[in-house]
Amino acid sequence: MKRFCPAAFQFAVIRMDPVAMVEHFDDPIATAEAHALVTKKYLVYLDLGVDMPFPTNRWFRYKVRLIGSTLRPADPANGITPDMVIPIYPNTFHPSGRTPIVPETPFPFTNCYFWLGSTVEVRIRHKADMYNDSYAVKLSTMEHVAIELGFSNDFRRLHRFRKSQQAAAAAPSHDPHDMHDAGHVVGPRRQRPIPVPFPQLTSSSQDSCLSGSSNQLQPRSTNNALASSSEDEQRRCDSPHQHTAKYDPEVEAILSMDIFNLAHDDAAEYLLLVNLWFELTEHLAADSIPDPFEFFKERDTIVKYVRPIIALYELPYDLLSFQDHP
Incomplete structure (x- = not known):
């Protein structure tokens, strides 16, 4: 079926398009430099449409899950272990025998996994000839829900890990320097709480602060690319609105969702712009699926290039108009 916007619950291939991110500035130097940036194709699952x-629309915001072809690399600093994955059938291997996710239509690769914390928000470009998902690999609603259920035990483990980290950070000091020369014990030094990074848990919580300017295209180190920001950033995401509501609270909550994109969020321009295809085997093979960490390395390279250009021009950007590109 042909659609002007790709539907969720489907697997696809995406590739970042740095040229499309700057070409509307009509800057030949910036465009030429963007052409020089090398980008790969990545296997993803379309998790949720944002707008x-x-x-x-010239593009559509989506939360997508990057798919890996191996177990997840361990990240002890954030409590991540290799078994925090879910196999995608026909792959059935998991260290603890976790039930695989079974697509409605045959999945062409035998070595793929959903990784915990691999959800990112991107902009998918509009296509003049629309998106044909007739042969796309899809998940049923029940299997889509099963992804979150499959990670539920991992969420609990990460919650316990975070609590233990916080408890360790707040523990009283037993430093020998806390003693008087006379041998009398002085009370423990006051400890400053140490912000503890907390891995992303769900697609609904992942990238929840992307509408804030401080989170748009901010480079992260590769080691922390699949982990969340500090507690301070978490508080900013969770903090209630400080202004007095003009409307009934329920109406205010609905309006704040901006589901019709009437607020024209100019900050969205800083999100990665990608091209998308549903023909998986035409673009990838089982032995050529890139590691999700490579996506974040590539993203950081594009961030360092694109962000200064956008800041230089600071032009108004009409998010609803579009021009078809060849």
């Missing part, structure tokens, strides 16, 4: 799609 209400319109045929006139």
